[in-house]
Amino acid sequence: MSSSAAAHPAHENQLSFVRQYIFSLDHKVIGKQYLFLGMFMALAGGLLAYLLRWQLAWPESAVPGMSWIPEPTMFQGIIPPEFYNAIVTMHGTIMVFFVAMPILLGAFGNFLVPLMVGAPDMAFPRLNMMSFWTIFTAAMIMLASFFVPGGAASAGWTGYPPLSADAVYTGVNWGITLWILGLALEFASFLMGGINFLTTVVSMRAPGLKMMRLPLMVWMQIVAAVIFMLSVGPLIAGAVLLLLDRTVGTSFYAVQKGGDPLLWQHLFWFFGHPEVYVVLLPGIGAVLEVLPVFSRKPIFGYKAIVYSTIAAGFLSFIVWAHHMFVSGMDFDLVMPFSITTILISVPFTIILLAMIATLWKGAIRLATPMLFALGTLMVFIVGGLTGIFLGSASADIYLHDTYFVVAHFHYTLISAVFFGGFTAMYYWFPKMFGRLMNETWGKIHFALTLVCFNLVFIPLFKAGLGGEMRRLYNPFEYDFLKPHQGLHQFATIAAILLMIAQLPFLVNFFWSMFKGKVADRNPWQANTLEWAAPSPPPHGNFDTAPSVYHGPYVYSAPERKEDWQPQHQPH
Amino acid sequence: MSTVAATENYSDNVMPIGKMGIWWFLASEIMVFGGLIGSYILYRLASAGAWAEMAHHVSTTIGAINTVVLLTSSLTMVLAHAAVEDENRQRAKLYLGLTVLGGILFLIFKAVEYTTEISHGFTPLAGTFWSFYFTMTGLHGLHVIGGIIANLALFVMAARGTLWPNTQKRVEYCGLYWHFVDVVWIFLFPLLYLSY
Numbered sequence: 036m037s038s039s040a041a042a043h044p045a046h047e048n049q050l051s052f053v054r055q056y057i058f059s060l061d062h063k064v065i066g067k068q069y070l071f072l073g074m075f076m077a078l079a080g081g082l083l084a085y086l087l088r089w090q091l092a093w094p095e096s097a098v099p100g101m102s103w104i105p106e107p108t109m110f111q112g113i114i115p116p117e118f119y120n121a122i123v124t125m126h127g128t129i130m131v132f133f134v135a136m137p138i139l140l141g142a143f144g145n146f147l148v149p150l151m152v153g154a155p156d157m158a159f160p161r162l163n164m165m166s167f168w169t170i171f172t173a174a175m176i177m178l179a180s181f182f183v184p185g186g187a188a189s190a191g192w193t194g195y196p197p198l199s200a201d202a203v204y205t206g207v208n209w210g211i212t213l214w215i216l217g218l219a220l221e222f223a224s225f226l227m228g229g230i231n232f233l234t235t236v237v238s239m240r241a242p243g244l245k246m247m248r249l250p251l252m253v254w255m256q257i258v259a260a261v262i263f264m265l266s267v268g269p270l271i272a273g274a275v276l277l278l279l280d281r282t283v284g285t286s287f288y289a290v291q292k293g294g295d296p297l298l299w300q301h302l303f304w305f306f307g308h309p310e311v312y313v314v315l316l317p318g319i320g321a322v323l324e325v326l327p328v329f330s331r332k333p334i335f336g337y338k339a340i341v342y343s344t345i346a347a348g349f350l351s352f353i354v355w356a357h358h359m360f361v362s363g364m365d366f367d368l369v370m371p372f373s374i375t376t377i378l379i380s381v382p383f384t385i386i387l388l389a390m391i392a393t394l395w396k397g398a399i400r401l402a403t404p405m406l407f408a409l410g411t412l413m414v415f416i417v418g419g420l421t422g423i424f425l426g427s428a429s430a431d432i433y434l435h436d437t438y439f440v441v442a443h444f445h446y447t448l449i450s451a452v453f454f455g456g457f458t459a460m461y462y463w464f465p466k467m468f469g470r471l472m473n474e475t476w477g478k479i480h481f482a483l484t485l486v487c488f489n490l491v492f493i494p495l496f497k498a499g500l501g502g503e504m505r506r507l508y509n510p511f512e513y514d515f516l517k518p519h520q521g522l523h524q525f526a527t528i529a530a531i532l533l534m535i536a537q538l539p540f541l542v543n544f545f546w547s548m549f550k551g552k553v554a555d556r557n558p559w560q561a562n563t564l565e566w567a568a569p570s571p572p573p574h575g576n577f578d579t580a581p582s583v584y585h586g587p588y589v590y591s592a593p594e595r596k597e598d599w600q601p602q603h604q605p606h
Numbered sequence: 607m608s609t610v611a612a613t614e615n616y617s618d619n620v621m622p623i624g625k626m627g628i629w630w631f632l633a634s635e636i637m638v639f640g641g642l643i644g645s646y647i648l649y650r651l652a653s654a655g656a657w658a659e660m661a662h663h664v665s666t667t668i669g670a671i672n673t674v675v676l677l678t679s680s681l682t683m684v685l686a687h688a689a690v691e692d693e694n695r696q697r698a699k700l701y702l703g704l705t706v707l708g709g710i711l712f713l714i715f716k717a718v719e720y721t722t723e724i725s726h727g728f729t730p731l732a733g734t735f736w737s738f739y740f741t742m743t744g745l746h747g748l749h750v751i752g753g754i755i756a757n758l759a760l761f762v763m764a765a766r767g768t769l770w771p772n773t774q775k776r777v778e779y780c781g782l783y784w785h786f787v788d789v790v791w792i793f794l795f796p797l798l799y800l801s802y
Contacts, residue, residue, distance in 0.1 A: 158623040230630040238623045264630065268637025272645065275741065285730055285737040287645075293653065293734040298645055305641075 069141030127192025153241025255320030273302030318455020330397025403477030418446030439499025470551030679708025
C-alpha cells in the first residue's frame with residue numbers, strides 16, 4: 036500500500052518554491068490553499084451581502100462606497116433590478132460552494148484527516164493537488180462571470196428552469212453558462228477530494244486505530260464525503276441536461292416542447308438537501324472535538340453520535356422534496372416527505388443532547404475555541420427548531436420562499452460554517468501555523484459576532500412571518516410590506532456591524548501567524564493524533580509513525596495523574 | 607475503554623488504495639448515470655405512446671452488434687489482466703490491443719448509427735426521446751473514449767515492458783472501469799433499443 040504516499044520526499048528543503056507552496060503535494064499546504072481561497076471568496080460573498088442588505092433597507096439609493104462599480108452593473112452606486120438578481124444568486128452560490136465547502140471540507144478536512152488517522156499524507160497526493168486547482172479554476176470562472184456581457188448568473192442559487200434555461204427570462208446568457216461550468220468543476224473537485232478522504236481513512240489508519248476509535252471530526256468528514264459523492268451524481272446529470280437545453284436547444288426542461296422543469300428541482304434538491312449536511316457535519320465535528328477538550332470530560336455517547344450521523348446521512352437522501360411542497364408536484368408525496376423531514380431531527384437531537392451532556396459537570400475552560408463551539412450549539416438549535424416549521428407542509432405552504440426561510444437556513448449554515456469554522460480555526464490554528472492566536476481579541480471577536488449575527492437574522496424571522504417573499508428587488512413597492520422597512524434597516528445596520536466585527540479576527544489571524552506566541556505540540560492538552568505531531572507538522576507529519584491504544588476522548592480518568600491521555604500513549 | 611495493544615496494521619487488511627479509489631469513483635459514476643437513467647424512465651412513463659413511436663426508429667441490429675462488441679472487449683480485458691498477472695508480455699499486449707480495438711469498433715458502429723439517424727432527421731432536437739438518446743449514448747461514448755485512451759496507455763506500457771514490476775495493478779483498475787462502462791451499456795441497450 037501507500038506506494039504514492041511513501042514515495043514522498045522527506046527532504047522538502049530540496050523542493051523549489053513552486054513545488055512547495057503552489058503545486059504542493061503536501062496535504063497541509065493544500066489545506067491552507069483551500070483556507071485562503073475560502074477566505075478570499077468569503078470577502079466576495081460578503082461584499083455581495085452588503086450590497087443586497089443595503090438594497091433591502093434603503094431600496095434604490097446609492098450604496099455607500101460603491102459608486103466605483105461601472106455601468107451597466109450599477110448606476111452611481113444604485114443597484115438596478117438585473118444586478119440585484121445576480122447579487123442574490125452569486126451570494127448564495129459563492130457562500131455555499133466556494134466558502135463553506137473549501138473551508139470546512141477542503142481546508143480542515145485536508146489538514147486534519149491524515150493527521151488524525153496518523154498517516155503521512157493523503158492516499159493520492161497528486162489527486163489532492165488537482166482537486167485544489169480544479170476548484171481554484173471554478174472559483175475564477177465564477178468571479179469572471181461578473182464581467183461577461185449580461186453579467187453573472189441571475190436565476191437564483193438553485194438555478195430553476197425556465198429562468199436558468201433560456202436567456203429571454205433573465206437577459207443573462209453567458210453568465211449562467213459559466214455558472215453551470217463553474218459548478219461542474221467544483222463538483223468534480225470535491226468528488227476527487229471525497230475519494231481521497233475516504234480512501235485515506237479506510238486504508239491508511241495507524242495501527243490500532245479502529246473505526247470506533249476515530250476522532251468524531253474524521254467520522255463527520257467521511258460521512259460528509261459519502262453523502263456528497265452519492266448525491267451529486269444526479270445533479271451532474273441534471274446540469275448536463277440544463278447545459279444542453281441552453282447551448283444545443285434540447286427541451287428537457289421546456290414544457291412547451293415536452294420537457295418538465297420539475298425534473299431539475301428534483302435533481303437539484305436530491306443533491307441540495309444532502310449538501311446541507313455535507314456542510315453542516317464538519318462544523319459539528321469541530322465542535323465535537325472542542326467540547327471534550329475544554330470541559331476535560333470524555334464525549335458523551337460516542338457510539339450514539341456515530342450511529343446518529345450515519346442515520347442522518349441516510350435520511351438526508353429521502354427528504355429533498357420538502358423544498359418543493361408548493362412546486363406543483365404530486366400531493367401524495369407531501370406527507371411522506373414531511374414525515375422523513377421531521378424524522379431527521381431525531382439523530383440531530385441525539386447529537387445535540389450528547390454535546391450538552393458532555394458539558395455537564397465538566398471543568399469548563401472558556402477559551403475562544405470553546406466559546407465558538409458553544410455559540411455553534413446555540414445558533415444551530417435555533418436553526419434546527421425553525422426547520423421543523425418548514426418541514427411540516429401545512430406551515431411551509433405559508434412560509435415557503437419568505438424571509439423566514441432565509442433566516443432559518445442562515446441560522447443552520449452560519450452555525451456550521453461561521454461559528455463551526457471559527458471553532459476549528461481558533462482550535463487548530465496552533466497546529467496549522469505553529470503559533471497561538473490572541474485570546475483577548477478572539478473573545479472580543481466572538482462576542483461581537485454572536486450579538487450582531489442574531490441582530491441580523493431575528494428581524495428576518497419576523498419579516499417572513501409577516502408574509503414577505505424573498506428575492507423581491509424592492510419589497511416596499513407593496514403596501515402590506517411597507518411596515519417591514521424598519522426591520523430591514525435594523526438588520527442591515529447589524530449586518531454591517533457583523534462585517535466590521537470580523538476585522539479583529541482578520542488582524543488577529545495574520546498577526547498571530549507571524550508574531551503570535553509560539554505553540555508547543557499540544558497547547559490544549561488534547562488526545563487526538565494531530566497533537567502528537569510537531570507544530571506545524573513537517574512534510575510527512577510524524578517523527579515516528581504513531582500507534583493507537585485507545586479512543587480519542589479519555590479525559591479525567593481517575594487512575595491517572597494528568598487529566599488527558601493521548602491516543603498514542605499506551606498508559 | 608479498552609486499551610488493547612496495537613499490533614495489527616489496519617492498512618494491511620483492506621484492498622490497495624488504488625483499487626479503493628477506483629471503487630469510490632465508480633460509485634459516484636453510478637449516481638451520474640443513475641440520475642440520467644432515472645430521469646429517462648420517469649419521462650418515458652409519463653409519455654409512453656409518443657416515445658414508443660420515436661423509439662421505433664433506432665437500429666436494434668447495430669445496438670445488438672455493439673452489445674456483443676463491448677461484452678467481447680470486456681472478456682479480452684479480463685484475459686489481459688490474467689496475462690499481466692502471469693507477466694506474459696506477448697499475451698498482455700495482444701489482449702490489451704484487442705480491448706482497444708473493441709472500443710474503437712464500438713465507436714465506429716456508433717458513428718454509423720448516429721449518421722443514419724441524423725440523416726433521417728432524428729437529431730437531438732427531434733423530440734425529448736432523441737434528446738435523451740443522444741445525451742445518454744453520448745455520455746457513455748465519452749466514457750468509452752476515456753477507456754480506450756487508458757487501455758492504449760497500458761498497451762504501450764506492456765509493449766515497452768514498463769508495466770512490470772510496479773504498475774501492473776493499473777490493468778486491474780482500468781478493467782474495473784471498463785466493466786463499468788460495459789454495465790452502463792447493458793442498461794442503456796434495453797432502455798433505448800428494446801423497449802418500444
